[in-house]
Amino acid sequence: MQLIEALKNKKKEILSTWVDRTLDSYVSSGFFKRAQDKFANPVGANIREGLSKLYDLLLCKADQKEMMDPLDQVIRIRAVQEFTPAQAVAPILELKWVVKQVFTADKKLRPLLIELDSFDCDVDRAALAAFDIYTICREQLYQNRISELKSGRSILTDSGCPSALDRQGKQHISKLQ
């Protein structure tokens, strides 16, 4: 219980570091970290909101199903950005490092470091769920490509030139004759 209390008390500090480190994975992250408007800054705001909700759910030992929405909020974005699969889900695992940093820096909390095993396991489970979501997102991308091809839009390119086809057909017929 003492651990959960400590994680609650240090929530602001932990979240702030966690979100900042996640947003630092973007080449130019200043705006993502600074801007608060959800619509002007969708990457920053959604990652901040998703990670905050996830943190609360981890603290109350919530069912994994409940974590899917906030995980999706973060991973769906990273799944279409220029990250490797590992880099895309890495922020979830980074929470372990962040918690240890914050606890190590506070003398009173250092004894709790050895009690983090269970919390770390919960974070690992969330990270594995994040990888599931990543895979779903990637599959949706490929489905999107197939849907576009099927919808007739692909005919914009790769369509045979009608007059060329006609000419080729006539040439073929004249050869046969």
Place this chain on the structure above:
Amino acid sequence: MAVVKVDKLARSVAEGPSLMTGSNPTKNWMDVPVVFKPGNYAYTTKPEKLEYLDSQQGVSFPNARVWNPEDEDWKLPENWKEIIINGLADRLDKFRSLKIFMDCCVRCGACADKCHFFLGTGDPKNMPVLRAELLRSVYRQEFTLAGKLLGKMAGGREMTTAVIKEWFMYAYQCTECRRCSVFCPYGIDTAEITMMLRELLHLVGCGINWAMEPVANSNRTGNHMGLTPQAFKGNVEFLCEDIENLTGIHIEPSFNRKGAEILFITPSADVFAEPGLFTCMGYLLLFEAIGLDYTWSTYASEGGNFGLFTSNQMMKKLNAKMYAEAKRLGVKWILGGECGHMWRVIHQYMDTMNGPADFLEVPKSPITGTVFDNTASTKMVHISEFTADLIQQGKIKFDKSRNSHVKATWHDSCNTARGMGLLEEPRYILDHVVDNWVEMPENTIREKTFCCGSGTALNTDEIMELRMRAGLPRANAVRYVADKHGVNTLGCVCAIDRATLTTLMNYWNPDVQVCGLSELVGNALIIEGEKRAENLDEGLRTMVF
């Protein structure tokens, strides 16, 4: 407003070990080379398409070849540098706006965080200021005294193949949506800088197939799809059969009819691909309901003009075909369908390229008598202007309950909103055809609308990830109204939007469908003698057997 150095805009610092990218810049932006890999670039133009276009009058598209952006050697002409510098000199001389845009930026940073590509990627070279700097740095080096003397110290840089590659990467990560220009205190139109970058790249044969094949098709058969006149006519007639099955209304549209009062031109996607088909059915029903004397053309069978995304000569040529056809058929004026960039070309460039269209009459609605003075020079009226006038004059009636399956929100398409100021008409029409619709947040609509992320010929599937991240700001605002108000339909007046927002919604908000405004009009329109099936739960989209 604080003046910020460009390199500061592009810098951030992380401390401590990280499992993530470690992508924080350690170098000046000029020294970070671009890396092409599958998914981050669109396929290059097929040589036969470029050869065909290069053989056409009035345009030049040299250096057709097979090449791959991932290769070190792009097979550029031997004197590529001279070609580029001379090409830039020509354009600085010809386009005063380019010269001003090159000189007047103070790097205030107001545009930096307004681009959907930057917001979706966090890549500093997608900040409009820095994208422009890709060209401006070469301009400084070659065309300003300070740059010639001081080079890099004055923000200049040598034109190298690395710069060409950078141009190719970022000129095709801009949809020319012009959102950034709304926020620029100097009104710099970054879209025109992208247009110049693309023109310069074409001088050495660097273009993308998704732009050039539709351009080639359009030049040859009149439309992007390469549809023959027979196929085009057949598709419209096929839609008329569907309409008859759904509504009992029999329509016999005319094609290439000389002496018709009005020529109707719309994107070919409207007659060929979902969900544009349903928008097209809306047009056909509306025109039948009011007894409009109009004709389709199987030659000017495309409203879209991918020339806008290619070169000014190509844009001029494709635009001219619409007016040549109007002249040939002897119509009084042109009515245009739901297209985005067609309207930007008409509104911003047509008049100086091919206008004024003095052989046509100032458009006057034959139903209401309203004269569209706003189109006195181009002689081309937008379908939403035309429809809104019909409603306002009480000439058409609606049954909103036929759209009861729709809870809509409105996407202002970039080109019609920012390019021609079409903001109120679609909203006025929506008020009359649906019971329920809500606005998205203020900083994502009207002049500040977010792009679909796939315009300017970027709507190709090989860059799907890029499109999804660029469309995030739009999708994010849609998600908000979907969650808060139960919105299930995203309306718009642009063919590229209809196609690409559908894909975007599939990824970000799968419960939201996309439709054209005229589809909603067609759903609700009361027509004399109609016998609509009772169970049209999805309006004109309902499958009936």
